[in-house]
Amino acid sequence: MPEILVDINYSLKKFVNNGLDENSLIDYKEKAQKGFLKLEQLHKSGKIGFPEVVNQDISVFKEFAKKNTGKYNDLVVIGIGGSSLGIEAIVESLLPFGYNALSFSERGGFPRIWVMDNVDPHKNRSILRHCQPEDTLVCVISKSGGTVETLFNFNKVYSWFIDNKVENIHDHLILITDPEKGFLRKYGKENGIKLFDIPENIGGRFSVLTSVGLVPLSLLGIEIEKLLEGAKHFLNNGIEKALYLAAVYLYFMDNKKCINVLMPYTSRLGKFSEWFSQLWAESLGKKNSNNGELINFGTTPLKSIGAIDQHSLLQLFKEGPNDKHFTFIEILNHIFDKKCKDTISKDLNHFKGVSTGELLDYELRATELVLRKAGRPTVKIVLDILDEFSLGYIIMMYMYIVSIIGLANDINPFDQPGVEEGKKYINGLLGREEYLEFKKAFEQDYIK
Numbered sequence: 001m002p003e004i005l006v007d008i009n010y011s012l013k014k015f016v017n018n019g020l021d022e023n024s025l026i027d028y029k030e031k032a033q034k035g036f037l038k039l040e041q042l043h044k045s046g047k048i049g050f051p052e053v054v055n056q057d058i059s060v061f062k063e064f065a066k067k068n069t070g071k072y073n074d075l076v077v078i079g080i081g082g083s084s085l086g087i088e089a090i091v092e093s094l095l096p097f098g099y100n101a102l103s104f105s106e107r108g109g110f111p112r113i114w115v116m117d118n119v120d121p122h123k124n125r126s127i128l129r130h131c132q133p134e135d136t137l138v139c140v141i142s143k144s145g146g147t148v149e150t151l152f153n154f155n156k157v158y159s160w161f162i163d164n165k166v167e168n169i170h171d172h173l174i175l176i177t178d179p180e181k182g183f184l185r186k187y188g189k190e191n192g193i194k195l196f197d198i199p200e201n202i203g204g205r206f207s208v209l210t211s212v213g214l215v216p217l218s219l220l221g222i223e224i225e226k227l228l229e230g231a232k233h234f235l236n237n238g239i240e241k242a243l244y245l246a247a248v249y250l251y252f253m254d255n256k257k258c259i260n261v262l263m264p265y266t267s268r269l270g271k272f273s274e275w276f277s278q279l280w281a282e283s284l285g286k287k288n289s290n291n292g293e294l295i296n297f298g299t300t301p302l303k304s305i306g307a308i309d310q311h312s313l314l315q316l317f318k319e320g321p322n323d324k325h326f327t328f329i330e331i332l333n334h335i336f337d338k339k340c341k342d343t344i345s346k347d348l349n350h351f352k353g354v355s356t357g358e359l360l361d362y363e364l365r366a367t368e369l370v371l372r373k374a375g376r377p378t379v380k381i382v383l384d385i386l387d388e389f390s391l392g393y394i395i396m397m398y399m400y401i402v403s404i405i406g407l408a409n410d411i412n413p414f415d416q417p418g419v420e421e422g423k424k425y426i427n428g429l430l431g432r433e434e435y436l437e438f439k440k441a442f443e444q445d446y447i448k
């Protein structure tokens with residue numbers, strides 16, 4: 001089983017100016033440990049459930065996928081934030097680029113995948129124009145079961161089925177939601193629509209390894225048991241690494257690095273960086289009162305992709321404000337990687353014998369050195385290959401790290417009051433009775 005490595009050397013004082021010294025590393029590791037113990041308590045008491053996903057019974061997801069394989073040409077996922085980003089992250093990492101352009105047989109009878117996250121007329125119309133209603137399965141995902149964007153899109157897609165005179169519309173629908181509460185649960189129950197539960201103690205951005213991700217991913221033929229094996233391997237062997245990484249992040253958050261850059265060296269992890277950004281920002285961006293003094297906690301996550309951003313952001317990373325901490329993700333063995341055999345000109349002979357993956361590796365090393373020499377601290381996560389296993393591992397690792405950082409700083413990483421406030425104004429503007437006070441507050445405070 002290939003180990004996932006975490007290399008923090010280039011964040012340490014002995015390698016980089018302004019890095020952490022040994023004593024700070026010990027202190028911050030202790031702080032991380034305190035956060036970890038709090039997480040363990042929340043987990044043991046059943047308040048927080050995401051570590052439990054490795055013990056769930058996935059046979060029902062797999063059976064459902066098996067029954068539906070070959071039946072649909074398109075799968076439309078409707079959800080937003082934690083109810084869509086994780087799915088997109090895994091799809092982009094594991095399915096080939098341009099997957100939707102492959103034929104049905106090239107896809108092995110698995111459907112194309114479309115994610116309707118935004119209420120964007122152009123995007124949503126384009127998605128539906130690609131799909132034939134009779135041939136489409138729609139998976140609506142919402143933990144609360146009441147998110148405006150998701151329900152609005154669900155309503156539109158349902159009308160699209162009606163307009164196209166689809167019989168048995170409910171056979172084309174799956175609803176994934178809270179086991180008890182919310183509109184989707186009620187609607188699904190009343191109308192006999194297939195429902196899957198999201199455990200009550202797992203919130204949106206921590207839910208990708210529950211039915212939220214596992215149902216649509218297994219419908220796409222992704223080996224979901226391997227995602228969970230990777231997550232489990234992290235729980236059994238990776239906590240110490242997560243504590244070191246959390247200690248480094250904690251130190252730099254306290255030491256003026258207000259931007260946290262995640263820079264995987266592969267385009268396959270672009271959406272993963274967006275998933276990470278949501279997890280980091282929504283969990284850690286909190287106001288907190290420390291001995292009566294109000295603190296605005298959190299740092300800003302920034303997605304960057306190697307080698308592409310070496311031709312844009314790297315200039316700022318090296319010579320702009322020294323307010324960033326960097327995490328690289330390196331992949332040692334890239335699939336489809338081949339050495340360059342011939343060159344079209346002798347001027348290009350230095351490419352001979354070099355594979356694309358090797359060049360990507362030189363690019364990463366060059367960036368590491370540029371930043372180290374400029375006194376910019378970095379860490380690196382090294383994966384042997386990018387597959388279900390390693391992805392499951394780093395997903396669980398980051399859910400741990402973010403929780404540890406929040407709890408170590410006495411903030412609640414599992415709520416999102418700012419996001420909820422926005423939802424209330426939208427409901428008010430839509431004229432919902434229960435939110436009229438937000439409509440009034442909006443009319444009073446919003447200055448045109």
Ligand code: PA5
Nearest residue numbers: 081082083142143144147204205
């Ligand atoms: O992490 C979160 O809680 C949020 O980002 C939610 O995932 C997002 O707001 C969507 O919520 P819901 O799944 O309830 O529709």
